Amino acid sequence: xxxxxxxxxxxxxxxxxxxxxxxxxxxxxxxxxxxxxxxxxxxxxxxxxxxxxxxxxxxxxxxxxxxxxxxxxxxxxxxxxxxxxxxxxxxxxxxxxxxxxxxxxxxxxxxxxxxxxxxxxxxxxxxxxxxxxxxxxxxxxxxxxxxxxxxxxxxxxxxxxxxxxxxxxxxxxxxxxxxxxxxxxxxxxxxxxxxxxxxxxxxxxxxxxxxxxxxxxxxxxxxxxxxxxxxxxxxxxxxxxxxxxxxxxxxxxxxxxxxxxxxxxxxxxxxxxxxxxxxxxxxxxxxxxxxxxxxxxx
Amino acid sequence: xxxxxxxxxxxxxxxxxxxxxxxxxxxxxxxxxxxxxxxxxxxxxxxxxxxxxxxxxxxxxxxxxxxxxxxxxxxxxxxxxxxxxxxxxxxxxxxxxxxxxxxxxxxxxxxxxxxxxxxxxxxxxxxxxxxxxxxxxxxxxxxxxxxxxxxxxxxxxxxxxxxxxxxxxxxxxxxxxxxxxxxxxxxxxxxxxxxxxxxxxxxxxxxxxxxxxxxxxxxxxxxxxxxxxxxxxxxxxxxxxxxxxxxxxxxxxxxxxxxxxxxxxxxxxxxxxxxxxxxxxxxxxxxxxxxxxxxxxxxxxxxxxxxxxxxxxxxxxxxxxxxxxxxxxxxxxxxxxxxxxxxxxxxxxxxxxxxxxxxxxxxxxxxxxxxxxxxx
Ligand SMILES: Nc1ncnc2c1ncn2[C@@H]1O[C@H](COP(=O)(O)OP(=O)(O)OP(=O)(O)O)[C@@H](O)[C@H]1O
Ligand SMILES: [Mg+2]
Numbered sequence: 001x002x003x004x005x006x007x008x009x010x011x012x013x014x015x016x017x018x019x020x021x022x023x024x025x026x027x028x029x030x031x032x033x034x035x036x037x038x039x040x041x042x043x044x045x046x047x048x049x050x051x052x053x054x055x056x057x058x059x060x061x062x063x064x065x066x067x068x069x070x071x072x073x074x075x076x077x078x079x080x081x082x083x084x085x086x087x088x089x090x091x092x093x094x095x096x097x098x099x100x101x102x103x104x105x106x107x108x109x110x111x112x113x114x115x116x117x118x119x120x121x122x123x124x125x126x127x128x129x130x131x132x133x134x135x136x137x138x139x140x141x142x143x144x145x146x147x148x149x150x151x152x153x154x155x156x157x158x159x160x161x162x163x164x165x166x167x168x169x170x171x172x173x174x175x176x177x178x179x180x181x182x183x184x185x186x187x188x189x190x191x192x193x194x195x196x197x198x199x200x201x202x203x204x205x206x207x208x209x210x211x212x213x214x215x216x217x218x219x220x221x222x223x224x225x226x227x228x229x230x231x232x233x234x235x236x237x238x239x240x241x242x243x244x245x246x247x248x249x250x251x252x253x254x255x256x257x258x259x260x261x262x263x264x265x266x267x268x269x270x271x272x273x274x275x276x277x278x279x280x281x282x283x284x285x286x287x288x289x290x291x292x293x294x295x296x297x298x
Numbered sequence: 299x300x301x302x303x304x305x306x307x308x309x310x311x312x313x314x315x316x317x318x319x320x321x322x323x324x325x326x327x328x329x330x331x332x333x334x335x336x337x338x339x340x341x342x343x344x345x346x347x348x349x350x351x352x353x354x355x356x357x358x359x360x361x362x363x364x365x366x367x368x369x370x371x372x373x374x375x376x377x378x379x380x381x382x383x384x385x386x387x388x389x390x391x392x393x394x395x396x397x398x399x400x401x402x403x404x405x406x407x408x409x410x411x412x413x414x415x416x417x418x419x420x421x422x423x424x425x426x427x428x429x430x431x432x433x434x435x436x437x438x439x440x441x442x443x444x445x446x447x448x449x450x451x452x453x454x455x456x457x458x459x460x461x462x463x464x465x466x467x468x469x470x471x472x473x474x475x476x477x478x479x480x481x482x483x484x485x486x487x488x489x490x491x492x493x494x495x496x497x498x499x500x501x502x503x504x505x506x507x508x509x510x511x512x513x514x515x516x517x518x519x520x521x522x523x524x525x526x527x528x529x530x531x532x533x534x535x536x537x538x539x540x541x542x543x544x545x546x547x548x549x550x551x552x553x554x555x556x557x558x559x560x561x562x563x564x565x566x567x568x569x570x571x572x573x574x575x576x577x578x579x580x581x582x583x584x585x586x587x588x589x590x591x592x593x594x595x596x597x598x599x600x601x602x603x604x605x606x607x608x609x610x611x612x613x614x615x616x617x618x619x620x621x622x623x624x625x626x627x628x629x630x631x632x633x634x635x636x637x638x639x640x641x642x643x644x645x646x647x648x649x650x651x652x653x654x655x656x657x658x659x660x661x662x663x664x665x666x667x668x669x670x671x672x673x674x
Contacts, residue, residue, distance in 0.1 A: 190401060197365050198398035200385040202412030202463070208386075212411075217402050 024276075031269035032062035042266050066270035075254070076271065080278065082249040086165065086240075087233040090172035094229045095222065097173055098180030102221075103214070105181070106188040117185075120178050132171060132242050139167050139243070163245035171239040176232065180225035187221030188214070220293045227286035235275055251275055306530075307340035308516065314377065316341045316467060316499050317362065322371035324357055324523075331357045333523035334371070339516075341466075344493055344500045346510040348546070349520030355503045356395055358520075359469045362501070363392040375467065393460035395471040395503070397452050399444040405455050406431070406440040412463045430458040433488060435481075450476045457485070461492065470502040474509065482506075486513050507547055511535070519543050535595075539582055541672050544593040551599065551639050553592040554674060560584050565671045567592045570635045577610050581672035594669030596642035601629055602661050603653060612663040615639065617656055629654065631662055 036043040044061035047054040070076045105116045123131060138144045139162040146158040161167050191214060199209035215222075237252035244250070251271065258268035307313035315338035324332035331354045339345045347355045360366045361373060364385030373380045375388065391412070399408050409430050413423045431437045434454035444452055453476045460468060473489075474482045490513055493500055504510050510517050511531045518528045519542075527534055527543045538544035541552060553576065555569030565580035567590055576592050584590060606612055615631040618638070622645075629641045641662055654660055 192396070192398065194394050194396050194398040195400060197363075197385070198392075198394060198400070198459075199411070200365075201363055201390075201392050202459070203386050203415035205384075205386055208415075213400060217400075219402075 027269045027272055029062070030265055031066055031273050032064065033266050034061070034063075034065065035264055035266050040265065041263050066266050067274075069267060070270055070274065076251075076274075079249045079251045079254045080274070083234050083251040084278070086168060086248075086250060087172075087230050087236070090169050090176075090233050091226050091230040093169055094173045094176055094180045095226060098177055098225060099184055099218070099222070101177075102181045102184035102188055102218075105185055106191065120181050124178070128175065129238060132175070132238055135167070135171055135174065135243060136162060139170065162243065163248075165244065165248055167243035167245075168240050168248055168250075171243045172229075172233050172236065175239065176229040179228040179232075183224040183228065184218055184221040187218045191217055220289065223289045224286070227282055227289070231279060231282055231286070234279060305342070305515065307343070308338065313340055315339060315374075316343075316376055317501070318372075318374040318377075320372040320374070322361070322368045322373060324354075324361060324366060325369045331523050332361070332368075335523075335525055337518065337525060337528065339499065339501065341499050342493070342497050343515045344490070344502070344513050346514035346517045347501065347503045347520060348505075348507065348510050348517055349526075350546070353520040354523040355520060356471055357523075359392060359471055359501065359503065362467070362469055363390055364388050389465050390467045390469060391460045391463055391465040392469040393456050393471060393473050397444075397456035399452060399455055399459070401444055404441050404443055405436060405447070408444070408455055409459050409462050411459065416463055426462060430462050433461070434458045434485070450478070450481070453477065454485075464496060465498065467499045468501070470500065472503050472505065475505065482509070489513065517547075519546055521546075537579065537581075537670055538593065538672065541591045541593065541674055544670070544672065549596050549640065549642075551594050551596060551669075553594075553637055553639070555590060555592065557584050557586050557588050557590045557671065560586055564666060565590075567671050570633075570637075573613065573635075574610075576669075576671070577666045579667055579670040581670050583673050584671060589674045590671050591674040592669055592671050594664055596628060596640040597626075598664055598668035599639065599641040600663045601631070601641040601643060601654065602663070603658065605661050606663045609663040610666060611668075612661055613639075614659065614661055617654060617658045617660055620654075620656065629660075631660060 030042055033042040033044065035041065044058050046058050050057070101120075105113060105120075108116055136143070140146070141158040141160065141162070143162070145161070146155075149155045150158065161170070195213050195217075196206075196209045199213045200206065204212055235252045235255075236250060237256050240248045240250040240253045241256065244253070252275075255268055255271045255275070258264050258271060262268075317337070317339040319335050319337040322332060322335045323330065335358070347358065349355055357366060361368055362375070362380075364380065364383065367381065375390065380388070400411065403411065406427050409427045410423055413426055418426065427440075428437070431440055434457055436451060436454055436458070439447060439451060444455065447455065453473070457470070457473050460470065470489075474485055477485060486509060489500065492498065502510075502513070514531055516528060517531050517534050519526045519534065521542055526546075527539045529537075529539075534543065534547055538547065544550050545552065553567070553569050555567045555576070558566030558568050558575045560566075560580055563580050564577060565584050566575040566577055568575050569592065578592055578594070581590075600606070600609075605614075613633055615633040617629055618632045619630040621628040621630070624645070626642055626644050629643065631639050631641060633639060639662055
């Protein structure tokens with residue numbers, strides 16, 4: 001292997017080392033430290049002035065107390081569990097909304113497709129924070145939705161949606177919908193109408209053909225879309241903070257509070273490390289799905 | 299087809315057709331793809347559809363498979379009106395011109411697709427798939443996905459998939475176009491064999507006239523959504539009913555003129571001032587004085603250096619070009635009035651011994667029944 005090739009392969013590794021591994025090690029080190037009323041709010045800190053002795057002092061001061069604490073207090077594992085449950089439900093809802101949209105886009109007349117694609121991507125042009133705030137305006141008791149329904153006479157009392165889990169689901173589905181639509185759209189684009197005819201010719205009903213051909217062809221896209229929604233939704237902070245209620249328990253929110261309200265960086269870091277470990281499982285599965293698709297040729 | 303000469307159900311008024319198009323028209327918007335077709339196809343036929351691109355062959359097949367409904371008219375399969383029968387309920391399988399292989403399934407799973415949805419017991423499916431794979435010589439490729447195959451291999455998978463269920467009516471839309479000559483001949487033979495064994499009725503679209511001639515019991519020549527002629531291969535070749543069919547099938551010389559006298563089956567064509575009229579078989583609907591064209595195949599035109607006195611039809615011309623085609627030679631002869639006539643001669647002698655060469659004055663001649671006079 002020549003030098004320039006080594007260099008090229010080296011670039012992403014150096015990138016990962018600097019931007020992922022080193023920060024991760026720093027966070028991990030903080031998670032192993034103890035809370036202290038100081039700046040920064042943990043001890044021990046690395047004192048390179050003492051040379052080797054400083055490093056040894058540091059290492060002897062580290063322990064797994066914070067992780068033990070996470071196990072003791074049932075707030076944390078409940079928050080993890082509830083995050084997984086909320087993220088999984090929201091992913092399923094996003095799929096139920098996203099698949100018909102992707103399917104409709106693929107079947108739309110050719111000249112419409114670029115505009116439809118544009119509409120899907122358009123929300124990214126405004127700040128995510130502003131869009132979530134906008135939902136407060138829509139979902140609150142005096143919000144657009146309730147006023148509209150009251151005006152229609154469908155309801156007599158405003159629906160309480162804001163500050164419930166329903167609002168969180170709506171927020172996640174809304175925010176991550178494009179990540180579901182785009183991979184499904186890409187896999188459905190290969191679908192040729194003659195494939196459905198061939199399936200019917202070979203004995204499938206219309207619905208049977210839809211299942212055996214359309215859904216199966218879209219499977220890699222569906223899997224990719226689900227991971228792309230589930231992974232960020234699991235650690236979501238902004239949506240549960242702004243749209244969720246006091247009873248909406250999500251680990252991202254807990255982490256935020258530990259960090260900024262309690263100023264307990266050590267526990268917050270431990271929470272982040274565990275979240276990362278939980279996410280490793282779906283990320284590895286996602287990678288494997290992508291790999292399989294690449295091997296399949298397209 | 300060289301089988302049993304008695305197989306001619308279309309001549310038997312008692313025979314029940316398996317396919318019956320009754321005044322069928324198919325419009326796409328204001329475009330007429332199929333124009334008022336009447337056609338009966340009989341069980342165990344090997345029926346070939348021939349015609350230029352866009353003449354409606356695929357449309358005709360798609361109406362049989364159940365993917366298009368007729369705008370006007372009735373389509374019967376086995377005596378049953380197909381208007382309300384959906385594709386999956388028809389005992390018909392179609393091989394698509396575009397193959398339509400399922401990209402997410404392996405070759406074997408593509409072939410098994412229809413079997414899994416039939417009443418065939420699970421235990422027998424594997425064996426049937428293997429049988430089909432052997433038939434199309436793709437045993438080694440069973441586990442591959444369609445995109446890992448060559449064009450010809452894909453075509454064979456599509457063929458195997460259509461054959462697998464053993465339907466009583468098979469529609470093949472250009473099934474062998476992408477195969478090399480040897481494989482094509484083998485597969486043609488296999489198809490005829492399958493047909494012999496299972497009694498399946500085949501409707502096949504092909505652009506290969508030789509293929510139609512070899513395999514078909516009857517040929518339909520289509521022209522802009524209409525049936526120009528439906529007949530046995532030899533009759534389509536020897537007695538075409540129009541200049542269009544004569545010109546479409548095989549190589550032909552056309553000489554235009556006006557009808558002279560018409561006997562019961564022999565007619566005269568006045569084609570050039572001062573030349574004797576051409577005498578040939580009379581085509582349909584000839585009226586004395588009307589415009590007509592004489593059509594004769596190059597292999598039925600004789601060529602000689604001296605005037606043949608025993609034949610009525612003889613004309614003189616000059617050899618303009620000679621094409622050597624190995625087993626035969628084609629002579630291009632320019633007549634006095636400018637018409638170019640091709641004469642094809644089998645090369646029974648070595649080239650050096652041939653008597654006729656470029657710029658020679660020669661005589662062309664043919665018998666009274668060699669060609670046919672058709673309304674123009
Ligand atoms: N869905 C459709 N909408 C409009 N026109 C159509 C449609 N399908 C076919 N046609 C037209 O109908 C005519 C017949 O098409 P068809 O596919 O039957 O041709 P074909 O004889 O099979 O030709 P080829 O030999 O090229 O396959 C063509 O002119 C085609 O453009
Ligand atoms: Mg076609």
